[in-house]
Amino acid sequence: ASATAAQGAAPAEGNATGHEAAVTPATAARGVALAQEATPSQEATPAQEPAAVRESAVDAAGEAGGSVRTAAVQALFDALPGMTLLLSPLRSATGAVEDFRIDAATPQAVDPAGRRGRELIGLRILECRPTVAGEPLWQDWLDTLDTGEPYTSEPYVRLESVGGGQEPATYSVRAARLDGRLVVTWRRQDASDRQEQLLADLQRLGHLGWATWNLVTGEATWSAQVYALCDRDPGRGPLRLEELADLAVPEDGPALARAVREIRTEGKQFDVPFRIRTAAGDKHLRAVAEAEPDAAGRPVQVHGFVQDLTAQRSAELALLESEQAMVAQHGILQAERMIAGRLQHALLPLPRRPLRLAGLRVDLAYLPAQSGIHVGGDWFSAIELPDGDALFVVGDVAGHGMDAVATMAQLRFTAKGMLFTGSSLTGALTRLNTLLLHSRDTRGTATLVLARYDPERRRLAWAQAGHLPPLLLRGGEARFLDRPRGVLLGATDTPVYEEAECLLEPGDRLLLYTDGLVERPGESIELGLERLARATAAHRSDAPGSLGPLLAALLEGERRDDVCVLDVRVPTEPA
Numbered sequence: 001a002s003a004t005a006a007q008g009a010a011p012a013e014g015n016a017t018g019h020e021a022a023v024t025p026a027t028a029a030r031g032v033a034l035a036q037e038a039t040p041s042q043e044a045t046p047a048q049e050p051a052a053v054r055e056s057a058v059d060a061a062g063e064a065g066g067s068v069r070t071a072a073v074q075a076l077f078d079a080l081p082g083m084t085l086l087l088s089p090l091r092s093a094t095g096a097v098e099d100f101r102i103d104a105a106t107p108q109a110v111d112p113a114g115r116r117g118r119e120l121i122g123l124r125i126l127e128c129r130p131t132v133a134g135e136p137l138w139q140d141w142l143d144t145l146d147t148g149e150p151y152t153s154e155p156y157v158r159l160e161s162v163g164g165g166q167e168p169a170t171y172s173v174r175a176a177r178l179d180g181r182l183v184v185t186w187r188r189q190d191a192s193d194r195q196e197q198l199l200a201d202l203q204r205l206g207h208l209g210w211a212t213w214n215l216v217t218g219e220a221t222w223s224a225q226v227y228a229l230c231d232r233d234p235g236r237g238p239l240r241l242e243e244l245a246d247l248a249v250p251e252d253g254p255a256l257a258r259a260v261r262e263i264r265t266e267g268k269q270f271d272v273p274f275r276i277r278t279a280a281g282d283k284h285l286r287a288v289a290e291a292e293p294d295a296a297g298r299p300v301q302v303h304g305f306v307q308d309l310t311a312q313r314s315a316e317l318a319l320l321e322s323e324q325a326m327v328a329q330h331g332i333l334q335a336e337r338m339i340a341g342r343l344q345h346a347l348l349p350l351p352r353r354p355l356r357l358a359g360l361r362v363d364l365a366y367l368p369a370q371s372g373i374h375v376g377g378d379w380f381s382a383i384e385l386p387d388g389d390a391l392f393v394v395g396d397v398a399g400h401g402m403d404a405v406a407t408m409a410q411l412r413f414t415a416k417g418m419l420f421t422g423s424s425l426t427g428a429l430t431r432l433n434t435l436l437l438h439s440r441d442t443r444g445t446a447t448l449v450l451a452r453y454d455p456e457r458r459r460l461a462w463a464q465a466g467h468l469p470p471l472l473l474r475g476g477e478a479r480f481l482d483r484p485r486g487v488l489l490g491a492t493d494t495p496v497y498e499e500a501e502c503l504l505e506p507g508d509r510l511l512l513y514t515d516g517l518v519e520r521p522g523e524s525i526e527l528g529l530e531r532l533a534r535a536t537a538a539h540r541s542d543a544p545g546s547l548g549p550l551l552a553a554l555l556e557g558e559r560r561d562d563v564c565v566l567d568v569r570v571p572t573e574p575a
Contacts (some may be wrong), residue, residue, distance in 0.1 A: 074118065077104040083186040085109055086178075087125065089145060097142055100125040100182065109186075137173065144175045145182060151175045207308035208406075211289075213241040215264060215300050229285060229306050231278040241302055244287065248274040256287065267291035267299040271413070273309065284309045307406075354544050355382055358390035358455040363547040363567040369516070369560060377404030377446070378514045378562035379412050383420075388455065391419050392566055394467070394512040395448040407444055410435065411489070415450070425450045425463040426497040429486065433465070436490035445490035449512055453504070458570070460510070461501045465489045468518070468529070471536060472502070473509040478533040510568040511536060516561035517554060542569065 073086060086104035089097045101124055107117040111128040125132060132138055137153065144151045153173040175184045209225030222238040230247055232239070239246070241264065245257035252274035259270035269290045275282050289304030355362040362382050377397025385391055393415055397404045411432055418428045428450060436444055449470065451462040462470065462481070466488025469480040484498035504510070511532075518528030532554065539550040547567045555563065 073104045074121065077106050078117075080106045081108070082106060082188075083109045085120070085184045087141075087182040087184060089181070090124065097145065099127075100141070102128075103181065141175055141182060141184070144177055145180075148177045150177075207311070208305050210303070210305045211238065212304075213302040215241070215302065226306050229283075229308050231276060231283070247276050247285075249277055249282070251275075259287075259289075263289055263291050263302060264299060267293055267297070357382060357384045358388060358453055359571065360390055360453065360455075361544075361569040361571065362390075362392070363544070363569075365547055365551060365563070365565045365567070367516075367551070367555070367563040369562050377408040378516065378564040379408045380512075380564050380566055381412060381416050382566060383416065385420060385452075390453040390455070391416070392451040392453070392512055392568065393448070394514060394564055394566055395446055396467070396514040396516075396562075396564070397446040398444060407436070407439060407446065410439070411446060411448070415448070419450070419452070425452060425461060425499050429463055429465050429489070429497040430495060433489045433493075433495050437493055443490075445488050447488050447515075451510075451512065453568075458504045459501055460504055461499055463497055463499045465495075465497065466491070468513065468515060468525075471511040471513075471532060473511075473536050473540070474505065474507070476537060476540060478537040480529065480533070504570045506570055506573040507542075508570040509536070509540075510570075512566040512568070514562065514564040516563040517551075517565060519561065521560065542572075 077084065077086065084106045085102055087100040088103050090099045090101055092098050102120045102122065105117050105120040109120060110116040111120060111123070113128070115123070115128075120128070140151045140153070143149070151174065155170050155172050169188055172187050173184065174187060175182050177183075207229070209223040209227075209229055211223070211226050212221045214220070218240060220238040220240055224234065226232075226238070227234045230239075232247075241260055244260055245253045248256050256272050256274050259268075259272045262268040263270055271286070271288045273284065273286050275284055277283075286307045286309050287304060288307070289302050291299035292301040292303065294300045350364055350366055355364070364380060364382060366378065366380070377395075377399065379393075379395050379397075381391065381393040383391050393412070395408070395411055395415075397407045397411070414435060415428055415432060418431060419425075423431070429448065432448065436446060445466075447465055447467040449462065449464040449467040451460055451470065453460050462484075464483055464486045466486065469483045471478055471480055481502060482500065484500040486497045487495050489495075513532075515525070518532050519525060520528060535550055535553050539546065539553065541549070547565065550567075551563070551565065
């Protein structure tokens with residue numbers, strides 16, 4: 001059932017605590033069953049139902065041989081935390097369920113009219129919430145009543161009253177059948193529940209799982225998804241890092257073993273495809289890992305993830321494997337950590353201090369969206385190339401969720417690998433476009449800007465794929481660079497990309513950014529760009545950390561999209 005449907009039938013407001021959130025229909029049902037055993041049955045009488053119901057509906061509990069005594073059941077519900085209802089189906093002469101009657105309610109259960117707890121007893125669901133009969137949740141309740149299979153909705157967000165205002169809260173609805181009736185519970189999720197659910201969804205959607213190995217203690221931790229991907233019984237525990245290659249088929253084991261040795265001894269990151277044999281046949285996996293050093297630079301901990309590539313198209317696999325092999329030769333792949341609560345930080349680690357690249361000072365900022373529960377696909381790279389040039393990349397993958405994150409990781413790693421090994425800017429864009437066209441999501445698109453700075457000539461060469469132009473601040477005047485031709489990635493199999501260049505001067509400031517910095521609902525992008533130019537000209541401080549005040553001035557209210565910014569400064573030459 002949809003989250004909207006679940007929300008439509010939920011009580012109007014409530015504020016269950018973490019302890020209350022542990023109540024389930026199953027525990028409530030057991031309590032009701034005990035109350036039934038402890039009290040004699042009581043047949044429903046016509047006086048207990050309105051005339052219309054007596055004429056058109058038959059109490060299903062009455063058909064089953066009687067219902068529990070209302071007072072005894074309600075006494076049990078009075079002691080239950082959280083928001084729970086006991087519902088009896090009201091059937092027509094043909095046996096179809098026309099409505100549900102509330103037989104018992106916990107004190108925190110409340111309807112849109114403000115009736116709470118015992119005040120709800122005897123009311124009908126369609127009297128409290130008339131629109132729920134047209135929502136998928138209604139059918140889910142009927143299915144639970146018919147089959148006896150418990151039902152749990154997807155998490156959904158709704159507003160609830162808190163201290164005179166309204167705040168968003170995440171809920172799920174659960175229902176279980178009990179002697180012809182339903183026990184329905186609205187469960188309020190706390191932050192850890194939501195984070196765990198988000199991580200589980202991300203791992204499931206991306207066909208990946210995270211792992212951590214402590215090189216000092218030997219302790220290893222795998223997420224549940226890694227066990228499933230590696231076809232390993234969780235009861236056997238995780239493999240040690242040096243045992244990881246034992247999973248691979250004989251042909252792939254040596255490469256994985258070599259990568260493990262290098263990360264343990266040298267801290268060298270790796271991204272290695274390998275195959276394992278299962279009862280269902282060969283499975284294609286990918287292991288990505290990076291080392292965390294101590295103060296002396298020795299690797300002490302390894303973070304990584306395992307991803308299932310079996311279902312991806314052969315063209316995508318061939319391209320990814322060739323690019324990954326090329327990048328592995330130069331040891332520059334940035335492995336991302338897919339662990340709870342730190343997914344974006346792991347994929348896009350932000351340096352604590354400004355970077356110094358090719359004589360430039362570079363401040364970076366990544367701000368995730370504040371609305372919604374999905375992760376976005378904004379990303380950046382700022383590295384120094386082997387020839388001493390600096391490379392700057394900012395990209396934005398369309399959509400949200402694990403697919404966007406997976407696409408972002410593919411584009412980020414591949415772009416760095418190609419440019420690190422000598423590809424031109426336009427050549428890299430063309431090959432990235434091919435990668436996206438042959439990815440699992442053939443409808444996926446992304447925008448991208450690439451810039452390469454030559455410190456000897458102060459020459460900035462750049463190209464773009466459907467991305468907003470960089471902003472140059474010079475002498476207190478802000479202007480956008482003229483964009484060369486370039487269609488967004490994934491839009492066509494015959495793209496044309498061109499390169500532009502400009503010379504940077506001492507004191508220049510260059511901003512590369514994603515559209516989340518300038519877009520606002522109901523406003524044209526041109527207005528957002530003008531606002532960015534004015535704000536940048538007004539915030540001309542050259543001190544480290546000066547990017548913060550600029551972002552604060554531009555990002556008012558709730559952010560609906562991710563924001564990614566590279567702030568590049570050319571130092572002023574001494575007099």
